[in-house]
Amino acid sequence: MSENVRVRFAPSPTGPLHMGGVRTALYNYLFAKKHNGTFVLRIEDTDQTRYVANAEQYIIDALEWCNIPFDEGPGKNEKFGPYRQSERKDLYKQYAEELLAKGWAYYAFDTPEGLDALRKEHEAEGKTFIYNWHNRAKGKLVNSLVLSEEEVQEKINAGEKYVVRFKTPQDETLILQDEVRGTIKIDTNTLDDKVLFKSDGMPTYHLANIVDDHLMQISHVIRGEEWLPSLPLHTLLYQAFGWEAPKFAHLSLILKPVGKGKLSKRDGDKLGFPVFPLEYTNEKTGDVSRGYKEDGYFSDAFINMLALLGWNPGTEQELFSLEELIEAFDLARVSKSGAKFSPDKTKWFNQQYLQQKSEEELTDLFLPILESNGVTSNTDFVQKVVSLIKERAVFVQDFWELSNFFFQDPTEYDAKASKKQWKETTPALMEELVTIIEGIEDFSVENAQNDIKGWITSKEIGFGKVMQPLRLSLVGKLAGPDLFEIMNMIGKEATITRIKNAIANLG
Numbered sequence: 190m191s192e193n194v195r196v197r198f199a200p201s202p203t204g205p206l207h208m209g210g211v212r213t214a215l216y217n218y219l220f221a222k223k224h225n226g227t228f229v230l231r232i233e234d235t236d237q238t239r240y241v242a243n244a245e246q247y248i249i250d251a252l253e254w255c256n257i258p259f260d261e262g263p264g265k266n267e268k269f270g271p272y273r274q275s276e277r278k279d280l281y282k283q284y285a286e287e288l289l290a291k292g293w294a295y296y297a298f299d300t301p302e303g304l305d306a307l308r309k310e311h312e313a314e315g316k317t318f319i320y321n322w323h324n325r326a327k328g329k330l331v332n333s334l335v336l337s338e339e340e341v342q343e344k345i346n347a348g349e350k351y352v353v354r355f356k357t358p359q360d361e362t363l364i365l366q367d368e369v370r371g372t373i374k375i376d377t378n379t380l381d382d383k384v385l386f387k388s389d390g391m392p393t394y395h396l397a398n399i400v401d402d403h404l405m406q407i408s409h410v411i412r413g414e415e416w417l418p419s420l421p422l423h424t425l426l427y428q429a430f431g432w433e434a435p436k437f438a439h440l441s442l443i444l445k446p447v448g449k450g451k452l453s454k455r456d457g458d459k460l461g462f463p464v465f466p467l468e469y470t471n472e473k474t475g476d477v478s479r480g481y482k483e484d485g486y487f488s489d490a491f492i493n494m495l496a497l498l499g500w501n502p503g504t505e506q507e508l509f510s511l512e513e514l515i516e517a518f519d520l521a522r523v524s525k526s527g528a529k530f531s532p533d534k535t536k537w538f539n540q541q542y543l544q545q546k547s548e549e550e551l552t553d554l555f556l557p558i559l560e561s562n563g564v565t566s567n568t569d570f571v572q573k574v575v576s577l578i579k580e581r582a583v584f585v586q587d588f589w590e591l592s593n594f595f596f597q598d599p600t601e602y603d604a605k606a607s608k609k610q611w612k613e614t615t616p617a618l619m620e621e622l623v624t625i626i627e628g629i630e631d632f633s634v635e636n637a638q639n640d641i642k643g644w645i646t647s648k649e650i651g652f653g654k655v656m657q658p659l660r661l662s663l664v665g666k667l668a669g670p671d672l673f674e675i676m677n678m679i680g681k682e683a684t685i686t687r688i689k690n691a692i693a694n695l696g
């Protein structure tokens with residue numbers, strides 16, 4: 190791509206960023222990095238009624254956690270700033286005026302009640318009211334297409350509320366190009382004359398979005414499919430201003446894991462998975478929503494999963510580092526249809542990433558968990574434990590459950606397993622085993638294994654008869670890694686104590 194790639198993520202700070210929003214940001218990021226371009230964060234906060242104070246920081250923190258930081262945005266490389274639309278508010282009026290002067294827009298003074306009445310009138314006749322070429326100049330509506338210039342000026346001077354509407358051209362077929370969806374044809378007669386600017390001095394999303402994309406020299410607009418209906422208007426706005434339009438790519442929805450439709454916050458609550466990257470506290474209600482981070486997901490696993498939710502590399506490869514994603518990403522391979530989210534697959538990704546992490550890193554993450562369980566242990570020991578148990582873990586927080594017996598003697602024994610494995614003959618066998626263990630000079634994994642297995646073989650009994658009760662004694666249940674490894678880790682003395690404890694407890 191020879192042009193200078195500049196993309197933007199343009200969220201409205203109305204609440205926490207849903208994982209669909211994170212995916213949009215991610216695809217923008219990958220596309221920018223792939224083409225040595227710039228990833229811009231713009232905060233679209235023109236709708237003050239929906240503004241949520243902690244949302245912007247949440248968005249920034251979420252991008253940070255996901256390791257997909259923006260290159261330009263609020264407080265960072267403000268070359269094209271400010272990047273908050275509320276701070277750019279004085280800039281939009283002149284553009285609305287330009288369109289008015291060029292005849293691409295008009296003033297409309299219709300009151301909400303007046304429009305409501307018209308809507309009802311149409312409904313009564315089984316029609317839908319659309320503010321556009323059908324009726325905009327027919328006298329029922331109060332706008333500068335029917336009023337004289339003087340009348341318009343009088344109304345404005347008198348402080349009457351107005352909006353500026355786009356004058357959608359009539360009888361045209363728009364041929365739109367979308368990088369994901371291909372060619373889309375639209376009859377302009379089906380479009381309504383959208384509001385661009387309001388008398389409170391605020392632009393609407395459409396005007397601010399187009400003006401900013403132009404001023405910030407955005408080359409590609411990559412956004413969610415919910416904005417596809419705005420594409421005709423946006424394309425026309427570029428025409429009206431005489432600006433070159435960026436390329437557009439609309440991403441399909443993320444779908445519920447079961448059933449049909451868009452993945453919603455409620456699906457997460459219902460099915461028990463987070464839909465937000467970070468935990469979020471609603472400032473008004475105090476409600477807390479779960480986050481992938483707090484649920485114990487690695488951000489790189491989460492990002493890998495999201496990347497493949499709506500894009501495919503064209504190969505069987507599933508595990509991608511961020512660098513590999515950047516290398517492989519291509520808008521042409523973004524899917525036109527919705528992608529079904531799978532909580533299980535997300536766990537699978539986490540498990541895969543956990544296995545790839547270094548034992549040092551996992552140990553660092555595990556140490557505070559141990560501490561919160563009242564365990565202090567040396568780092569080398571913990572690292573060895575991690576190496577023995579990690580393959581059974583999906584999350585670092587599974588480690589404690591998988592390894593507590595390395596750090597403390599079992600205090601109870603799984604009832605079902607005890608009933609099945611702890612037979613009448615077991616105590617005598619275990620007493621004998623203690624003697625064997627006492628006799629092992631060098632308590633290495635190999636020595637213990639040789640001596641104990643040799644003893645079992647010489648007794649001509651099944652291995653299970655000894656090994657299962659031994660496991661119960663050391664672990665408290667029939668789980669855990671190799672028993673000889675466990676014995677070696679806890680040492681000869683603790684091994685003997687635990688066997689004796691089990692005999693005392695289980696009879």
Ligand code: GLU
Pocket residue numbers: 198199200201233394398411412413416
């Ligand atoms: N502010 C819009 C949003 O909240 C941006 C849409 C766009 O990217 O054009 O998603």
